[in-house]
Amino acid sequence: MPCKVTLQYIPHDSTRRDRFKKRLKGLMKKADELAILCDAKTCVLVYEEGKAAPEVFPSHAEAMDILNQFKSLPELEPCKEAMNQESFITKRIEKLHDQVDKTRHECEDSEIRYLLYKIMHGDPSVLVGLNIEQLTKVGYKVGVLLKSITERMAKIHSQAPPPASCVTTRNIDMGSPGVVSGTTSVAGVLT
Template sequence: MVRGKTELRRIENTTSRQVTFSKRRAGLLKKAYELAVLCDAEVAVIVFSQKGKLAEFSSKSNVLETIERYRSYTKPNGNSNPAKQDLKNLKEETTTLSKRIEFLEATKRKLLGENLEGCSKDELNDLESKIEKGLRTIRLAKRRHLEDQIENLQETQNHLLTKENEELREKLHQQYNNVVPENNDSEDANPARNRVDVVTDLSIALPSPW
């Protein structure tokens, strides 16, 4: 079923007009929110009802911020000046980053034990807590690193011992095969004479990690 085109004109019935205003207003603010979130756009919407009730939405903390930005982009004759605003934003961002760098540098020096004269007791306690937390993290990483090294050494040592044991077995096997009996009759009569028993103290075990 094809939906007919609705003619846009003022709703005469007061109740219907108020209901439609509430629904359309909510839909408009929702669309503005979706546009701001999905497209990372700066959006501001201002709506006054027939009775003067205000409804607003802003992706910023305050609608005035968006209005001020709009004013800075617009000259009295209506022409926009985006280059000037971009330069202003760049300067503000540079100033903010400079202050942030100064703060980080000051914090770094304090963590190294420098420039602590002007710190309060709470600031010193906070620094101490941060240092202790960092030391715990470093010790944990160091312990894991040592455990990995020990595990690798144990695996390597085990591999070498296994290889050495196999080589010794091979040598003993060759020595046993090189023993030739002088008389086959005596060999049949006393087969125990041709048996070579080897006793060794060799054992395979993992070395102590410490």
């Protein structure tokens, strides 16, 4: 894994100039590669500390042509998806708030399920320290679970096959069991 470099101002002048020249050379090389690989026109203007004229790539004349061509492009209609930084950050914050709320609800649901689990396994003392809001949430969860169970049972009963009908030509009376010499016997009487 590449090591992250801490970005900060380099206080030593000669080190800073050397680093600037090295990075500038790399930037110009990347701009040239981008122009070749993508068949695009690229230019780079870099203003060095203490110098009035910028470093220009590929040349001053070519850079001026590219910039003039860019300035002469017609104003594009704003894209539906385009947004400024403020609206982007606002949307991102809203999404994060939604995620936090969702996670909070999942956490509360898990805590309530755990309380119900403990209660069902014989520890009703867990309800003693709860406030009214927590008790209300537990009650609501019990209601939701009971409704879910009722709906499942109704669905199962509606999907169950009807009992098989018995086709008999005679009535059978099973009678009551009788005791004969210490053993139980069932007498069937056919009528």
